[in-house]
Amino acid sequence: MNAMGHRIWAIPEGWIPDRSTGPDEMESHETASFLNTSDQDANVDITVYFSDREPAGPYRVRVPARRTLHLWFNELDDPEPIPLATDYATVIKSDVPVVVQHTRLDSRQAENALLTTMAFPVTEAEG
Amino acid sequence: MNAMGHRIWAIPEGWIPDRSTGPDEMESHETASFLNTSDQDANVDITVYFSDREPAGPYRVRVPARRTLHLWFNELDDPEPIPLATDYATVIKSDVPVVVQHTRLDSRQAENALLTTMAFPVTEAEG
Amino acid sequence: MNAMGHRIWAIPEGWIPDRSTGPDEMESHETASFLNTSDQDANVDITVYFSDREPAGPYRVRVPARRTLHLWFNELDDPEPIPLATDYATVIKSDVPVVVQHTRLDSRQAENALLTTMAFPVTEAEG
Amino acid sequence: MNAMGHRIWAIPEGWIPDRSTGPDEMESHETASFLNTSDQDANVDITVYFSDREPAGPYRVRVPARRTLHLWFNELDDPEPIPLATDYATVIKSDVPVVVQHTRLDSRQAENALLTTMAFPVTEAEG
Numbered sequence: 001m002n003a004m005g006h007r008i009w010a011i012p013e014g015w016i017p018d019r020s021t022g023p024d025e026m027e028s029h030e031t032a033s034f035l036n037t038s039d040q041d042a043n044v045d046i047t048v049y050f051s052d053r054e055p056a057g058p059y060r061v062r063v064p065a066r067r068t069l070h071l072w073f074n075e076l077d078d079p080e081p082i083p084l085a086t087d088y089a090t091v092i093k094s095d096v097p098v099v100v101q102h103t104r105l106d107s108r109q110a111e112n113a114l115l116t117t118m119a120f121p122v123t124e125a126e127g
Numbered sequence: 128m129n130a131m132g133h134r135i136w137a138i139p140e141g142w143i144p145d146r147s148t149g150p151d152e153m154e155s156h157e158t159a160s161f162l163n164t165s166d167q168d169a170n171v172d173i174t175v176y177f178s179d180r181e182p183a184g185p186y187r188v189r190v191p192a193r194r195t196l197h198l199w200f201n202e203l204d205d206p207e208p209i210p211l212a213t214d215y216a217t218v219i220k221s222d223v224p225v226v227v228q229h230t231r232l233d234s235r236q237a238e239n240a241l242l243t244t245m246a247f248p249v250t251e252a253e254g
Numbered sequence: 255m256n257a258m259g260h261r262i263w264a265i266p267e268g269w270i271p272d273r274s275t276g277p278d279e280m281e282s283h284e285t286a287s288f289l290n291t292s293d294q295d296a297n298v299d300i301t302v303y304f305s306d307r308e309p310a311g312p313y314r315v316r317v318p319a320r321r322t323l324h325l326w327f328n329e330l331d332d333p334e335p336i337p338l339a340t341d342y343a344t345v346i347k348s349d350v351p352v353v354v355q356h357t358r359l360d361s362r363q364a365e366n367a368l369l370t371t372m373a374f375p376v377t378e379a380e381g
Numbered sequence: 382m383n384a385m386g387h388r389i390w391a392i393p394e395g396w397i398p399d400r401s402t403g404p405d406e407m408e409s410h411e412t413a414s415f416l417n418t419s420d421q422d423a424n425v426d427i428t429v430y431f432s433d434r435e436p437a438g439p440y441r442v443r444v445p446a447r448r449t450l451h452l453w454f455n456e457l458d459d460p461e462p463i464p465l466a467t468d469y470a471t472v473i474k475s476d477v478p479v480v481v482q483h484t485r486l487d488s489r490q491a492e493n494a495l496l497t498t499m500a501f502p503v504t505e506a507e508g
Contacts, residue, residue, distance in 0.1 A: 010386065013412070051448055067179075101247075113494055114231070226376075240494075241369040255428075259501065353393050368485070370498050
């Protein structure tokens with residue numbers, strides 16, 4: 001199948017809860033889910049923006065051809081972990097078009113809360 | 128009414144909870160809701176992408192003219208069921224334009240959590 | 255301010271919970287929120303699609319100039335109420351451009367669940 | 382990095398819960414998250430629409446260059462606070478392109494509920 005989507009995506013709302021309730025699978029987390037329908041691996045650079053300091057990154061991940069990757073922002077650690085309970089935002093750049101969706105599971109309390117939205121696709125001219 | 132929407136849609140975030148709490152109507156599920164406003168039935172092919180194997184499908188469903196279909200991904204079984212508690216993503220292709228929205232009800236804990244977003248509309252040139 | 259948005263919007267995922275828990279303000283409901291930034295009242299026609307019968311409507315509402323209207327689908331009753339616990343979808347047509355967002359509060363269990371997304375904007379040529 | 386996004390955004394669904402449960406960080410709130418990737422500070426004007434009175438504002442905020450701002454609508458007070466438990470909607474105008482996402486945390490009950498969506502990007506011609 002051909003490549004599908006965009007090369008640049010933005011997610012203004014980032015915030016990783018700093019604690020969790022329940023079993024491991026209920027760990028609070030924030031995810032960017034990638035879909036790469038193309039026949040080429042996608043090399044992705046993620047830049048993390050903050051409210052009070054210069055951006056961090058790029059964080060580098062690869063999304064193989066014809067695969068999805070549900071990336072937990074909690075698990076990024078190179079060049080540095082994303083601080084918990086801290087406002088952040090992300091810009092995602094890929095060398096082949098992909099589709100990106102943002103999800104959070106918040107299990108700070110006994111029952112979970114979920115949110116999701118498509119990331120915002122930036123057209124090449126805007127980026 | 129004329130057809131409305133797009134012929135290709137993508138949903139990067141798929142994950143069906145592997146258990147549920149409460150009565151049947153509270154069963155954990157993941158849904159693609161289709162709206163076909165046209166006067167022709169829509170023949171839909173769904174391809175399922177994974178993180179660690181080649182895609183599965185196509186799964187075939189029909190959305191009748193002037194109807195909505197709220198399809199539970201849990202109930203697809205041809206060519207194979209979608210595994211539970213597993214990262215996946217979907218590409219949806221229809222022979223007439225439709226509109227597609229993605230929803231999850233997670234009832235693993237006593238109280239439910241819900242998420243929704245429009246699927247990502249892929250323009251014909253991109254697909 | 256000028257008009258803003260689109261004249262046609264679609265929401266594939268509709269489902270009104272058939273019961274509620276807690277005080278009146280926690281009543282389960284499904285909402286279409288309209289924003290009309292223009293200096294003209296917006297006359298809105300809503301058509302409701304089902305999985306197993308012909309569409310109902312149009313339901314008619316007015317969104318005054320420079321106002322928002324958070325319309326509870328539960329409260330529509332002309333030409334007929336929308337049945338509870340039933341899959342439906344909606345198409346919204348307005349004579350001036352508006353912006354439309356879809357929200358559900360599900361209070362069937364003791365703790366609430368919420369979902370929201372922008373409705374899908376249909377370009378004039380598609381509609 | 383270049384500016385990214387749009388200069389005008391709309392959020393039809395606004396409603397700030399009028400009470401909260403749990404610790405301070407669980408306070409019910411409604412947020413507009415801004416991402417400004419450009420090298421210029423963004424001057425933002427927010428106009429608040431109601432169901433039964435003329436709009437309020439503009440509220441003025443600044444999003445510094447290369448920063449994110451997660452703005453709690455609860456904390457706006459100039460020219461006037463946004464009333465709680467009241468339907469409202471917002472239009473956001475920035476002098477440099479930004480990306481805007483809308484989130485609500487509702488902690489009226491013991492367990493939280495969350496919703497999010499991208500705001501609706503208004504193209505310059507429409508605004």
